[in-house]
Amino acid sequence: MVPRPFRLRQVRRETHDTFTLELEPADGSDSFCFRAGQFNMLYVFGVGEVPISISGNPTNPHVLMHTTREVGTVTKAMGKLRSGDVVGVRGPFGTPWPVEHAEGADVVIVAGGIGLAPLRPALYHLLAHRDRYGKIVLLYGTRTPGDILYRRELQRWRAQFDLEVHITVDRALSGWRGNVGVVTSLIARAPFDARNTVALVCGPEIMMRFTVLELQRRGVSPSHIYVSLERNMKCGVGMCGHCQLGPFFVCKDGPVFSYNKVQHLLEKREI
Amino acid sequence: MSQSGAEGGKRFVLPASQFQQVFDALKRLGYQIIAPTLLDEAIVYEPVESVDELPAGFTDEQRAGVYRLKRRADKALFGYAVGPRSWKHYLYPPRQRLWQAKRDGNGGFQVIPEQEQIPRYAFVGVRACELAAIAIQDRVFLGEQHHDEYYRRRRENALLVAVNCVYPAGNCFCSSVGTGPRVQEGFDLAITEVLDGKSHFLVIEVGSERGAAVLEGVDVQTATEEQWQQAQQAVDSAARRILKHLDTTDLKELLYRHLDSPHWEAVAKRCLTCSNCTMVCPTCFCHTVEDITNLQGTVAERWRRWDSCFHIDFSYIHGSPVRVSEASRYRQWITHKLASWQDQFGTLGCVGCGRCITWCPVGIDITEEIRALRRSEEGRVAPTVPQEESHANT
Numbered sequence: 001m002v003p004r005p006f007r008l009r010q011v012r013r014e015t016h017d018t019f020t021l022e023l024e025p026a027d028g029s030d031s032f033c034f035r036a037g038q039f040n041m042l043y044v045f046g047v048g049e050v051p052i053s054i055s056g057n058p059t060n061p062h063v064l065m066h067t068t069r070e071v072g073t074v075t076k077a078m079g080k081l082r083s084g085d086v087v088g089v090r091g092p093f094g095t096p097w098p099v100e101h102a103e104g105a106d107v108v109i110v111a112g113g114i115g116l117a118p119l120r121p122a123l124y125h126l127l128a129h130r131d132r133y134g135k136i137v138l139l140y141g142t143r144t145p146g147d148i149l150y151r152r153e154l155q156r157w158r159a160q161f162d163l164e165v166h167i168t169v170d171r172a173l174s175g176w177r178g179n180v181g182v183v184t185s186l187i188a189r190a191p192f193d194a195r196n197t198v199a200l201v202c203g204p205e206i207m208m209r210f211t212v213l214e215l216q217r218r219g220v221s222p223s224h225i226y227v228s229l230e231r232n233m234k235c236g237v238g239m240c241g242h243c244q245l246g247p248f249f250v251c252k253d254g255p256v257f258s259y260n261k262v263q264h265l266l267e268k269r270e271i
Numbered sequence: 272m273s274q275s276g277a278e279g280g281k282r283f284v285l286p287a288s289q290f291q292q293v294f295d296a297l298k299r300l301g302y303q304i305i306a307p308t309l310l311d312e313a314i315v316y317e318p319v320e321s322v323d324e325l326p327a328g329f330t331d332e333q334r335a336g337v338y339r340l341k342r343r344a345d346k347a348l349f350g351y352a353v354g355p356r357s358w359k360h361y362l363y364p365p366r367q368r369l370w371q372a373k374r375d376g377n378g379g380f381q382v383i384p385e386q387e388q389i390p391r392y393a394f395v396g397v398r399a400c401e402l403a404a405i406a407i408q409d410r411v412f413l414g415e416q417h418h419d420e421y422y423r424r425r426r427e428n429a430l431l432v433a434v435n436c437v438y439p440a441g442n443c444f445c446s447s448v449g450t451g452p453r454v455q456e457g458f459d460l461a462i463t464e465v466l467d468g469k470s471h472f473l474v475i476e477v478g479s480e481r482g483a484a485v486l487e488g489v490d491v492q493t494a495t496e497e498q499w500q501q502a503q504q505a506v507d508s509a510a511r512r513i514l515k516h517l518d519t520t521d522l523k524e525l526l527y528r529h530l531d532s533p534h535w536e537a538v539a540k541r542c543l544t545c546s547n548c549t550m551v552c553p554t555c556f557c558h559t560v561e562d563i564t565n566l567q568g569t570v571a572e573r574w575r576r577w578d579s580c581f582h583i584d585f586s587y588i589h590g591s592p593v594r595v596s597e598a599s600r601y602r603q604w605i606t607h608k609l610a611s612w613q614d615q616f617g618t619l620g621c622v623g624c625g626r627c628i629t630w631c632p633v634g635i636d637i638t639e640e641i642r643a644l645r646r647s648e649e650g651r652v653a654p655t656v657p658q659e660e661s662h663a664n665t
Binding site: 001002003004005007026045049071072084085086088230231235237238239240241242244246249252268269270 | 369370372374378379380381382384411412414416417419530531556557558559560562563564568571573578580585586587588589590593594595596599603606607610611614615
């Protein structure tokens with residue numbers, strides 16, 4: 001499967017090491033449909049290809065958005081791209097967040113750091129169909145106030161009366177008057193009905209494990225907790241073997257899994 | 272060809288001295304013949320033109336970490352088991368260009384899909400375990416959701432001339448996993464070589480119309496019942512000479528029970544994580560991709576290349592690999608082969624060809640490691656003195 005060329009409309013700096021690419025098809029087609037939680041393989045000419053979750057709005061298929069952090073060769077090259085440049089796109093791949101399954105329930109979204117990026121499409125979906133859900137709660141933790149993604153959007157959402165947004169940072173800097181501590185510390189007092197809640201969780205694996213414990217302590221059933229996992233991926237279609245997690249290919253059986261499906265694997269070391 | 276015509280399921284006979292006729296017929300039909308031949312003191316599958324290039328009169332001695340060619344007393348054409356190369360070398364090449372991209376001077380680039388000339392292969396000498404391996408890779412590359420076009424184009428046109436094993440090697444355990452030594456299905460032609468001192472002939476079964484078409488141009492006779500029985504006995508005797516065994520009872524559950532076993536540390540003390548086992552394995556399909564550019568930076572290419580779960584960067588995600596320890600990488604390999612493969616594709620990932628045992632530089636034996644896991648359980652369930660210990664005490 002070969003990459004489709006997409007032209008960069010805009011590169012938006014989010015934080016000191018993260019940015020969002022806004023892309024549109026360069027081959028004349030006008031839309032890119034995906035479901036919240038899916039990812040693409042993004043290719044930088046001559047440098048390489050990496051899996052990056054889609055962070056834009058699934059109800060607006062005319063612009064494709066990816067937020068990523070500069071961590072490796074490809075993402076660093078990506079950070080140097082300018083509007084008008086072209087990247088290759090293969091996808092969308094993988095399983096979506098179970099937003100339909102969550103209808104009628106409260107939804108609690110727990111994000112750590114860049115983990116907010118794959119969850120943003122789910123938030124867009126929930127807000128676009130607000131009447132189908134109970135309470136919607138976003139719990140978001142970052143290292144420092146400077147690492148908070150989508151600041152303006154979060155402020156806007158926070159000002160809405162139909163969405164709870166709670167943010168915490170590991171290390172406060174001067175001027176921060178918000179919560180300090182790990183994101184799991186927000187779960188105990190978050191307003192949701194644990195018996196009728198679907199939780200969507202994305203962040204570092206250690207953060208997800210403790211988040212799940214805390215959610216379970218509140219009474220959320222493990223079968224109603226969903227996590228998005230990250231593994232090395234080369235193909236995106238279950239053939240290169242790199243993303244295996246026990247019997248699963250994270251690229252096609254995931255990246256979104258119900259927690260009870262993968263719990264026994266995530267508890268093993270180096271699996 | 273005899274008057275009756277070579278139809279599916281029919282059995283024919285051809286003197287071994289006339290086998291070149293089959294090669295000639297394949298070439299007339301436009302096939303490129305890949306067959307066993309001697310290369311670097313091993314029997315490997317290579318392009319050949321003539322039956323004279325087959326390793327007639329040779330056999331192979333195989334033990335854990337040992338492969339050695341030996342002369343046979345006879346001139347058998349197929350008197351050996353499998354070598355280090357498997358047919359995946361041709362259906363799923365070790366290096367494969369997937370596409371190219373060219374700069375268009377407008378900040379963009381154009382992707383050019385690979386336009387390759389793929390020969391119509393005729394694989395001559397495909398063993399029963401290897402037919403099973405090809406069927407397994409079909410499930411990987413020709414799955415319901417995604418097709419790999421590079422594999423499909425090679426596989427679709429490939430003609431499979433199978434050979435029944437008569438001389439299994441020391442690491443063969445196909446009978447344990449139900450893949451051999453007798454070829455059952457998935458072939459176009461299947462040959463059994465019979466050498467009884469007086470005569471030397473090939474019994475040929477037809478498995479498909481394409482196979483029958485090959486025999487159209489060959490002077491085969493219908494096999495007599497006696498010739499057929501001789502061929503059957505030759506394969507039966509091979510089955511009896513397979514001594515290595517893998518107990519597949521409860522195998523998936525066994526491995527899943529042992530994810531935390533201390534045994535993986537014991538294997539890691541021997542395993543060099545060299546990836547030989549995965550390279551010679553006829554079912555291993557893992558690969559990585561490489562992106563290269565020309566010096567001007569105007570043309571880029573994407574290449575796919577075999578990779579191995581034994582490499583430390585195989586599981587790398589930003590920061591660190593998931594599987595750092597040697598123990599975790601061996602556990603991944605054997606658990607995938609024998610357990611999670613069943614969940615993924617509905618079959619074992621092992622066909623019992625024994626290559627991973629032969630070509631392991633330190634002689635790690637997949638059947639022995641499974642036996643060790645089972646022994647560790649016996650020790651727990653009913654405390655009996657393990658065999659080695661009782662031996663040491665005497």
